[in-house]
Amino acid sequence: MEGQITERIKKNYARMGSSSQKVADLIMKNTATISSMTLAQLAKKSGVSLATVSRFAKDMGYQNFSQFKWALNSQVETPLAIDNEISDRDTLKTVSQKVLNANIETLTETFDLLHEEDLYAARELIVNAKNLSFFGLGGSNIVAFDAYHRFLRVPLYVSYNSEYHMALMQASKLTKGDCAIVISHSGSNKDTINIAEILKKKDVPIIVITSTPKSALTAYGKICFFSISKSLQYRQKAFLSMTSQLAITECLYMLTAQYFGKKADETFDSLQDIINTRHK
Known part of the structure; x- marks a missing residue:
């Protein structure tokens, strides 16, 4: 997924306006960091308007910034750490802790996508x-x-x-x-x-x-x-x-x-x- 988005940005880069290129440059430099930013944070970091970031997401083929950010999250997503995997040796409380941690992580990341x-x-x-x-x-x-x-x-x-x-x-x-x-x-x-x-x-x-x-x-x-x-x-x-x-x-x-x-x-x-x- 990361390669697909990066290649899409590179393919369209020459046709982008200068403001959109600022957004593209920032994303290609550090996708992992950008994937956790809000629309306002990305706009501020890129030095462009909110409308420019929204338009950039649509130009990349996504319905809105939320959808684009979800794709970025997916491409940098790593599986739950090995310590969070359920093991036959885990105690009952440890299993419960891992399940709750997974739910907390899910809710936190879902909240980040709300606008x-x-x-x-x-x-x-x-x-x-x-x-x-x-x-x-x-x-x-x-x-x-x-x-x-x-x-x-x-x-x-x-x-x-x-x-x-x-x-x-x-x-x-x-x-x-x-x-x-x-x-x-x-x-x-x-x-x-x-x-x-x-x-x-x-x-x-x-x-x-x-x-x-x-x-x-x-x-x-x-x-x-x-x-x-x-x-x-x-x-x-x-x-x-x-x-x-x-x-x-x-x-x-x-x-x-x-x-x-x-x-x-x-x-x-x-x-x-x-x-x-x-x-x-």
């Missing part, structure tokens, strides 16, 4: 939606259901179906005044793409959550959030990805609850009263 403008735009789509609909298949179904469960606690109409054909019908009834959150670790699941295609035909704005920035699914997203995932022995990337996907949906929920303020509190209290009454 204020994307979070704001996503919240605007959510709070103005007539119907906020969640979609996820396979392991992502768990994340979609958890998000649906959370968002029932804010003053929005939300919908979710775990069965694929029901989800297709759900997607077909949405309109451009609604919002869909589509979750997929790979971003290439054929059935998930079918759902996204239906949503696109209905002009429904889509928020995509995936671990694969160059996947087919990202082309459908009005806004894309990327969940970092690394493999750990006995635990595939998709499982660690689920941790960061759950965190992203919780961030979106909290931003929405913050927006509605007292109305969100009233909705939560009303639901809690109903639940408490049923348990008496």
